[in-house]
Amino acid sequence: xxxxxxxxxxxxxxxxxxxxxxxxxxxxxxxxxxxxxxxxxxxxxxxxxxxxxxxxxxxxxxxxxxxxxxxxxxxxxxxxxxxxxxxxxxxxxxxxxxxxxxxxxxxxxxxxxxxxxxxxxxxxxxxxxxxxxxxxxxxxxxxxxxxxxxxxxxxxxxxxxxxxxxxxxxxxxxxxxxxxxxxxxxxxxxxxxxxxxxxxxxxxxxxxxxxxxxxxxxxxxxxxxxxxxxxxxxxxxxxxxxxxxxxxxxxxxxxxxxxxxxxxxxxxxxxxxxxxxxxxxxxxxxxx
Amino acid sequence: xxxxxxxxxxxxxxxxxxxxxxxxxxxxxxxxxxxxxxxxxxxxxxxxxxxxxxxxxxxxxxxxxxxxxxxxxxxxxxxxxxxxxxxxxxxxxxxxxxxxxxxxxxxxxxxxxxxxxxxxxxxxxxxxxxxxxxxxxxxxxxxxxxxxxxxxxxxxxxxxxxxxxxxxxxxxxxxxxxxxxxxxxxxxxxxxxxxxxxxxxxxxxxxxxxxxxxxxxxxxxxxxxxxxxxxxxxxxxxxxxxxxxxxxxxxxxxxxxxxxxxxxxxxxxxxxxxx
Amino acid sequence: xxxxxxxxxxxxxxxxxxxxxxxxxxxxxxxxxxxxxxxxxxxxxxxxxxxxxxxxxxxxxxxxxxxxxxxxxxxxxxxxxxxxxxxxxxxxxxxxxxxxxxxxxxxxxxxxxxxxxxxxxxxxxxxxxxxxxxxxxxxxxxxxxxxxxxxxxxxxxxxxxxxxxxxxxxxxxxxxxxxxxxxxxxxxxxxxxxxxxxxxxxxxxxxxxxxxxxxxxxxxxxxxxxxxxxxxxxxxxxxxxxxxxxxxxxxxxxxxxxxxxxxxxxxxxxxxxxxxxxxxxxxxxxxxxxxxxxxxxxxxxxxxxxxxxxxxxxxxxxxxxxxxxxxxxxx
Ligand SMILES: Nc1ncnc2c1ncn2[C@@H]1O[C@H](COP(=O)(O)OP(=O)(O)OP(=O)(O)O)[C@@H](O)[C@H]1O
Ligand SMILES: Nc1ncnc2c1ncn2[C@@H]1O[C@H](COP(=O)(O)OP(=O)(O)OP(=O)(O)O)[C@@H](O)[C@H]1O
Ligand SMILES: [Mg+2]
Ligand SMILES: [Mg+2]
Numbered sequence: 001x002x003x004x005x006x007x008x009x010x011x012x013x014x015x016x017x018x019x020x021x022x023x024x025x026x027x028x029x030x031x032x033x034x035x036x037x038x039x040x041x042x043x044x045x046x047x048x049x050x051x052x053x054x055x056x057x058x059x060x061x062x063x064x065x066x067x068x069x070x071x072x073x074x075x076x077x078x079x080x081x082x083x084x085x086x087x088x089x090x091x092x093x094x095x096x097x098x099x100x101x102x103x104x105x106x107x108x109x110x111x112x113x114x115x116x117x118x119x120x121x122x123x124x125x126x127x128x129x130x131x132x133x134x135x136x137x138x139x140x141x142x143x144x145x146x147x148x149x150x151x152x153x154x155x156x157x158x159x160x161x162x163x164x165x166x167x168x169x170x171x172x173x174x175x176x177x178x179x180x181x182x183x184x185x186x187x188x189x190x191x192x193x194x195x196x197x198x199x200x201x202x203x204x205x206x207x208x209x210x211x212x213x214x215x216x217x218x219x220x221x222x223x224x225x226x227x228x229x230x231x232x233x234x235x236x237x238x239x240x241x242x243x244x245x246x247x248x249x250x251x252x253x254x255x256x257x258x259x260x261x262x263x264x265x266x267x268x269x270x271x272x273x274x275x276x277x278x279x280x281x282x283x284x285x286x287x288x
Numbered sequence: 289x290x291x292x293x294x295x296x297x298x299x300x301x302x303x304x305x306x307x308x309x310x311x312x313x314x315x316x317x318x319x320x321x322x323x324x325x326x327x328x329x330x331x332x333x334x335x336x337x338x339x340x341x342x343x344x345x346x347x348x349x350x351x352x353x354x355x356x357x358x359x360x361x362x363x364x365x366x367x368x369x370x371x372x373x374x375x376x377x378x379x380x381x382x383x384x385x386x387x388x389x390x391x392x393x394x395x396x397x398x399x400x401x402x403x404x405x406x407x408x409x410x411x412x413x414x415x416x417x418x419x420x421x422x423x424x425x426x427x428x429x430x431x432x433x434x435x436x437x438x439x440x441x442x443x444x445x446x447x448x449x450x451x452x453x454x455x456x457x458x459x460x461x462x463x464x465x466x467x468x469x470x471x472x473x474x475x476x477x478x479x480x481x482x483x484x485x486x487x488x489x490x491x492x493x494x495x496x497x498x499x500x501x502x503x504x505x506x507x508x509x510x511x512x513x514x515x516x517x518x519x520x521x522x523x524x525x526x527x528x529x530x531x532x533x534x535x536x537x538x539x540x541x542x543x544x545x546x547x548x549x550x551x552x553x554x555x556x557x558x559x560x561x562x563x
Numbered sequence: 564x565x566x567x568x569x570x571x572x573x574x575x576x577x578x579x580x581x582x583x584x585x586x587x588x589x590x591x592x593x594x595x596x597x598x599x600x601x602x603x604x605x606x607x608x609x610x611x612x613x614x615x616x617x618x619x620x621x622x623x624x625x626x627x628x629x630x631x632x633x634x635x636x637x638x639x640x641x642x643x644x645x646x647x648x649x650x651x652x653x654x655x656x657x658x659x660x661x662x663x664x665x666x667x668x669x670x671x672x673x674x675x676x677x678x679x680x681x682x683x684x685x686x687x688x689x690x691x692x693x694x695x696x697x698x699x700x701x702x703x704x705x706x707x708x709x710x711x712x713x714x715x716x717x718x719x720x721x722x723x724x725x726x727x728x729x730x731x732x733x734x735x736x737x738x739x740x741x742x743x744x745x746x747x748x749x750x751x752x753x754x755x756x757x758x759x760x761x762x763x764x765x766x767x768x769x770x771x772x773x774x775x776x777x778x779x780x781x782x783x784x785x786x787x788x789x790x791x792x793x794x795x796x797x798x799x800x801x802x803x804x805x806x807x808x809x810x811x812x813x814x815x816x817x818x819x820x821x822x823x824x825x826x827x828x829x830x831x832x833x834x835x836x837x838x839x840x841x842x843x844x845x846x847x848x849x850x851x852x853x854x855x856x857x858x859x860x861x862x863x864x865x866x867x868x869x870x871x872x873x874x875x876x877x878x879x880x881x882x883x884x885x886x887x888x889x890x891x892x893x894x
Binding site for chain 2: 787788789790792793794795796797798799800801803807808811812815886887888
Binding site: 021023034055056057058059060062063064107108109110111150154157158161162163164165166167168170187188191192193194195196197198199221222223224225227228251261262263265266267268269270272273274276277280281 | 305307308309331332333334335336338339340350387388389390391436440444445446447448449450452469470473474475476477478479480481503504505506507509510529530533534535536542543544545547548549550551
C-alpha cells in the first residue's frame, strides 16, 4: 500500500468539506426554506509545525470552516484526518483526545469567555477538562501565560467584563495555549490588538511553533500579518477556496481575480508621510 | 474670525473604577474636540482607555465606573445628565458602534427588529415604514439579500456581517456624531474600503463628526484629519494626521509606527517592543 | 422539526421502559413476598401457592415483567376459569390492600393532584416572577430586601411546617376557612375553592421563593450583558429595554424549571396532600408505601416518571421556540 506523503506530514487534512445552512423565514414554522452553502467543497492540508492562513471576503465561510476543522459543528459533507486518524466521525475517546490536541481562539472574544468565571479559572479550564496537572502549579502557569500575552498577572482574579476588547482577546489566546495543543485555530485572534502588542503576540506564536512544533490555522483580514506568519495561504470567496499555495506565490503572483482585488485593496499609510518619517529617522540617526 | 465651536468637546475627562485593590484610573485627564465634518482617529495601546472614553461620552460606563470632567455636545454638558435626558441624545444625536458585535447584539431578536427599534425609538412611525429603512440600512453596508437577511438572528451572520449590522444600526438615524469603536476589524480589505467610503459619503452629506477608534494605522491615515495617540489612560500625542505620521514627536508613537506590519516585508522583521 | 419530535418521543419511551424495569426489579428483589402479605394472618401454604399462581409470582422474573408490560399495553387476565379477573389496558394490577384496580385508583385521584398543581402553579408563577423582577429592578432597596426575605422564608421553612401554621391560624384560630376536604367543583364551588386554597398557598410559597431568586439572578445577569448596553445606546425607553431585552433572556430558563416542577407535581404532592387530607396521587403514594402495597407503589412511581419524562420533552420543544439559537440547530 502506498501512503501519500502529503497526508503524512500534515497535522490536519480536510477533503471536500461542505456546510449547508437551512433557514426559514420569520416565525417558528413560517416562511419558505432557504438553503445556503456556507462552505462548498473545501480541501486543504495544514502541514505539521506550519501555519496555514485563511483569508477572504467577509462572510465567505472562514469561521465556518474553522469551526468544522475544530469539530465544533458538523459538516454536511467531507472528511477530516487529524494526525493520521480519521476524525470525521470519532468515538468518544478519540473526540476527547482531539479536543485536547486542538484549541480555538474565537473571533468574538467576549462571547467566548464565561462572564462568571475569573480569568484564572477560564485559562485553567482546558487543563481541568484534560485532567492535566501543571508541573509548577495552575496558578503559576496562568500567571506565566498572562505575562506572555502581555497582560498583568496580578489581574488573574478579575472577570472578563473588567477587561478591554484586546485584553479579552489575549485571555482567549492564553487559554488556547494552556494545554500544549498540537493545532491552534486562530479566528481573527490578533485583530483587536494594537500593532505593538500584536507584534508581541505574533512573536509568541512563532516562538511556540519553533519550540513545540505547533501548527496553526490562522484566519485574518490583515494581509501584512498573514505575510509574516503564514507558510501557506488559502483564499476564500463565497464558500470556496479560490486559490491556495505557498505564501510568496500567493502574494507575489496571485492568479485568481479575487486574490488580486484583495491585494490591491490593502490600505497603506499615506506614502508621502511614510517617506517623510523615514527621512526624519534617517536624519536623526545621522545626527546622533 | 473665531474657529467654529466644536460639535463634541471632551475636557479633562477622568474615569475611575473601584476594584478590591483600590480605585484604578483607566482614563486620566483626557481632552479633545471634534468639529463638524471632521474625523478624529484614536489609536493606542490595547487597554489604554479608548473604549471607556467613548462609553463615558454616551453615559454608558459599566457599573462602578465614574467619570469626571466635562463632555460637551454642541456646548451642552452631557456628564451627570439623567438617563431620561440622555435617552433623547443617544442614537439620535450620538451614534455608537461597539467593539464586540456578537455580544452587543441581542441573540433573541432578529437583526431587523434590532435596527428597526433604534429607528422607531426616535422617529416613530409604523413598523412597515421602518422596515424599508432597515432594508436600506442593511443594503448600504453591503449585506446581500437584505430583505431576507433582516429576519435572521445575529448568530446566523459572520463576524464581519455582524459588525456591519452594528454600523447599519448606528447610521440609520444619521447621527450628528458617530463614535465607531474598531468598526472594521472583522472586515476584509475590500469590504472595509466600501464601508469607509460609505462613512465618508455620509459625512460629506450630513456633516457628521466622527470619533474613529482603531488599531489599523493605515485606515487612520486615510479617514482622520486629526489623530490622538493614547497609552495607559493618558494622551501621548495629539496632532494632525500629517504631523503624527510624518513627524511623530513621542517615543511611543514612533514605536507604534515602527511596529506596523508591512505586506512587502515577507521576513517579518518584527521588532520586540518592550513595555 | 418532525424528525426531532419523533426522536425525542422515542427516547422518552425508552427511558420510561427502563424506569419501569428498574422499579420492577427493586420491588421484585427487595420486597417481602406479596403472597404472604395478601394472605394475611389465617394462612396456609396451599393458599399462598394459589395466590402466587394467580398473580404469576411463581414465574421467572422476566416472564413477570413481560406480563406486566403486556398488561399495561394490551390488558391481561389474572387466574383462569371462573375465578378469572380481567384487567383492561392500561393495567397496573390490583391493590393488595383493597383489591381495587390500580388504574382506577389513580384515575380517581389524579384530578385532585392536577387541581392542586395547577392552582399552585398559577400562584407561584405570579408571585415568584413578580417578586424576582421587582427585586432585580429595585436592587438594593427595601423592596428588594423584603422580597428576598420572603424568598428566604419560602426556601428554608419546610412545607409541612408552613402547612401546619397556616392551618392553625386560618382554620383553628381565625376560622376563616373550613378544614380542607376535597369537595368537587360542581357540588359547591365556594367550598371547593376554600378546600384547595391552603394547599395552593403552601405549595406556591415554597416554589415562588425559588423562582423569585432565580428570576432576580437572571435579570441581574442580563442587565450586565453587552446587548443591554446597545439597547441603551440606541436611546430606547427604560420600559422597552426591560420588557424586550431583559425579560426574555431572563425568563427563558424559568420555562425549563417550570415545566419540570409542574410535571413533578402532577405526580402528586406527597406532603401537602397528606397534611391537608386531600385524596390525591401523593396521598395515595404515601398510603401505599406505608402499607407496602406494591402494585400501587409501582403505579404511582410510573405515573410520576411519565409526567417528568413527557414534561422534559415538552420543555425542550418549547425551548426551540423561545431561543432562536436552539431553534435553528434542531431543524
Ligand atoms: N448558524 C447559521 N445559520 C445560517 N447561516 C449561517 C450560520 N452561520 C453562518 N452562516 C452564514 O454562513 C456564511 C459564512 O459565515 P462565516 O462566519 O463562516 O464567514 P467568515 O468567512 O468567517 O466571515 P467574517 O470574515 O465576516 O467573519 C455567512 O454568509 C453567514 O451568514
Ligand atoms: N469594570 C472595570 N473595572 C476595572 N478596570 C476596568 C473595568 N473595565 C475596564 N477596565 C480597565 O480599563 C482599561 C481601559 O479599557 P478600554 O476598554 O477602554 O481599553 P481600550 O483602549 O478600548 O483597549 P482595546 O484596544 O483592547 O479595546 C483596561 O485596562 C481595563 O482593564
Ligand atoms: Mg468569521
Ligand atoms: Mg476597546
